[in-house]
Amino acid sequence: MNSSAGSGGEMEVDSNKQEIFQRKRNAVLVNGVILNGPITDSKAGEKFVEDACKIIMEEVIQKAADVTEKVCEWQPPEKLKKLLDLEMRDTGEPHQRLLQLCQDIIRYSVKTNHPRFFNQLYAGIDYYSLVARFITEALNPSVYTYEVSPVFLLVEEAVLKRMIEFIGWKEGDGIFNPGGSVSNMYAMNLARYKYCPDIKEKGLSGLPRLVLFTSEECHYSMNKAASFLGIGTQNVYFITTDERGKMIPEELEKQVQRARKEGAAPFLVCATAGTTVLGAFDPLDKIADICEKHGLWLHVDASWGGSALISRQHRKLLHGIHRADSVAWNPHKMLMAGIQCCALLVKDNSDLLKKCYSAKASYLFQQDKFYDVSYDTGDKSIQCSRRPDAFKFWMMWKALGTTGLEERVNRALALARYLVDEIKKREGFQLLLEPEYANICFWYIPSSLRKMEEGPEFWEKLHQVAPVIKERMMKKGSMMIGYQPHRGKVNFFRQVVISPQVSREDMDFLLDEIDLLGRDL
């Protein structure tokens, strides 16, 4: 074939392109674009990836175990904008400049895998899940059809099966999805579909008011889900909890009856196994009794607490979970599989997920494929493209074994126990409540307040202590721990222990450091 311009459009060739064009034999030009050969410089690209990986290894991975590194290099927003060169320009930057940018991005990011990052319900570094995540990013799969994601679909199936075993169901189904909040939405919609399959097609208009029940201590995603799904936040009936943050079953019973009297349609109870702030576990067995009695779907939000199922010592916290209809469980939290790694698990095995969610797109889920299309599970999802989040959990599980995962949970809870004992011993520290799990909620009381009576002035002053200590620790970069007011209690610290890189020494440091930062207040 001789040089030719495509028929598609005019030839707009600038002099540089013209030159390349002249040099190339058999060049094909369409709309001013030379189409012969790839335009990417693969060798340069590969070199860039190698150089960047070296930086990642040195600046993130190797430093993850080093307590002498800062947890964060705090900068206020306006200053950080100036420090980073955020602007996207017409022309690209050279590799050296980009590598410098990578350094800066890392430098000013919070090191969530630092042994003294205690700020959220995730922390630490797991080398095996990290490798799985690197593989995922390099392969760039989307999990909807076996054709495109054979390995990752089988891995997801295998992981779901084991998680279902740990819940204690004989069989079941499930799907990995982008977060505990989304898992809770899935469950809410599934319960609604089971309650009235017509809603899928007809919607909620003209139906009685659907009502669901959850505890006062539930995750805020319940409200988000109720509003997103068109149920409305007013139709989330919050059940009173006891002093430890557990749903009171008798109160649930009363509220179900109240909803019935109002002419509303109760359809779902969302219990929580491991609440966000206090780490409380609802009494699942008693709640299951009530659900059975009233024919309500029982969903357990075990996003945080689910990982205790892996521990023979601690799985009793979730006693009764096998009676749930659905469970949300995030291995990216205590098990450290990396954000995000979240499964919704469903006891029903009659393809309920598929019935509820399918839209039967013919361009993706062709029925005349040459393999068993029951492996094309994408139509169970609210997403189209979906990440293979099960894979990172699988790799970690393969590497550590169930015993290794169990040790992780046991150790985190033992460290929590140690910290509780230390708090009890130390002057100026006061527990909010005896914890059930890895959330340790406590006040630090500076010496100026220790002799004060616990009246309004005391609480008002104490309320201001945690934010100041937090500011000081952020600016120093020594550690990160969260605080919040909660249900009438003034600001207190919530310490969360997760990572196996954390040791008893870090617990001691935590208390010493809070005292150091706050003793003058």
Add this chain to the structure above:
Amino acid sequence: MNSSAGSGGEMEVDSNKQEIFQRKRNAVLVNGVILNGPITDSKAGEKFVEDACKIIMEEVIQKAADVTEKVCEWQPPEKLKKLLDLEMRDTGEPHQRLLQLCQDIIRYSVKTNHPRFFNQLYAGIDYYSLVARFITEALNPSVYTYEVSPVFLLVEEAVLKRMIEFIGWKEGDGIFNPGGSVSNMYAMNLARYKYCPDIKEKGLSGLPRLVLFTSEECHYSMNKAASFLGIGTQNVYFITTDERGKMIPEELEKQVQRARKEGAAPFLVCATAGTTVLGAFDPLDKIADICEKHGLWLHVDASWGGSALISRQHRKLLHGIHRADSVAWNPHKMLMAGIQCCALLVKDNSDLLKKCYSAKASYLFQQDKFYDVSYDTGDKSIQCSRRPDAFKFWMMWKALGTTGLEERVNRALALARYLVDEIKKREGFQLLLEPEYANICFWYIPSSLRKMEEGPEFWEKLHQVAPVIKERMMKKGSMMIGYQPHRGKVNFFRQVVISPQVSREDMDFLLDEIDLLGRDL
């Protein structure tokens, strides 16, 4: 401090642990767990990551540009289960075994970044976004508060700002989220909130039937969203399209009037810019006129077509998009930012996203923080933990510049044009329609059918051709291209051109290979 057991529980020490215990000075034991020092062997972990990265570099990244490699190593599900050791056991596997597993995972996965992977609306490898994704995985951030994700929140803000400029809005807001389907859900809920803010609290019960409009060629996520949000799939009114797959504005007008007559409440039109199968662009300007006239929210699902906005040559495809109220745009498709990278963009600048989605969790969004909490944008999201997907787009944009992104779009569309011309020239290939974008839909007609009259028997036989060719190409591993039946048309191939690693030679190969695999049919 002397050796001590915590007060929390009984001492259960096996002999191995007892030994470590004896050796350690000041050991602290709680519930049978030794708490001194970290339990992770960081050095071994780092070595494992290094070894695995070497495999990823050699087996995935370096092979991504090599057309002599197979696109896939096909195995049927049951056989692949046997080839892979999927079972998770009590005991972990040694590093050498894990590295072998990594090799196998890669071997049997589809190489979506192979130059001859044409199966989906994404393909190829971008070295810069890949580095950003590696950094993300290593740092493991969650984007909700500035405190935890200072860099990634600023990056998201900067990227959204530029995307908004390309849409042509003076100002706006937005959020990166897990996929085009989820983006469409966001928009649908936002439009509903704007229509009637009470729905957030009260839900849909007792309200008139809400109706939305979209074309027959829209993505299947419209149905998923309508069902998930409690609107109901029956209340999605599908508008007839013309022969090129574009929504007919006059039909939209009629359907809006029909809905009004039925006493329903029209609230939203979802136009599509780049349909999934045909790559059609709805006439946005005319649709915007109708939306304005009837006071309807205009959402544009530009998940696939949005990237054309970057090209001065091709942005006319989306003429009128600046009049939309919201836009979904996935840079992980044609721009290759890696799955997932999807933004929902909103014209409103009165904090509508926050009003619609906020749940004001006090443990996360404390108002007494020491910095400007307007940077804590997590409450705009339906998720709690959220990945920093904007970052990979940003890194790519920094590296390539706007010009480089533009070149990517121009080249893909020029290659598409070249392929169209080749299809027209070659015997046995027949275009379905003249494409507007990078979707080239065509039939391959084996010689046995070329003389047959285009009656029912012809179409029935032709319908069976593409699945057989697909099976053969999968088993050979030479390339991957999708097929589907569509709106009365029998199975045809849909070729999608994206990656800059793809060249004119690959287009020629595609047609040669289909002919080679199918000429005996």
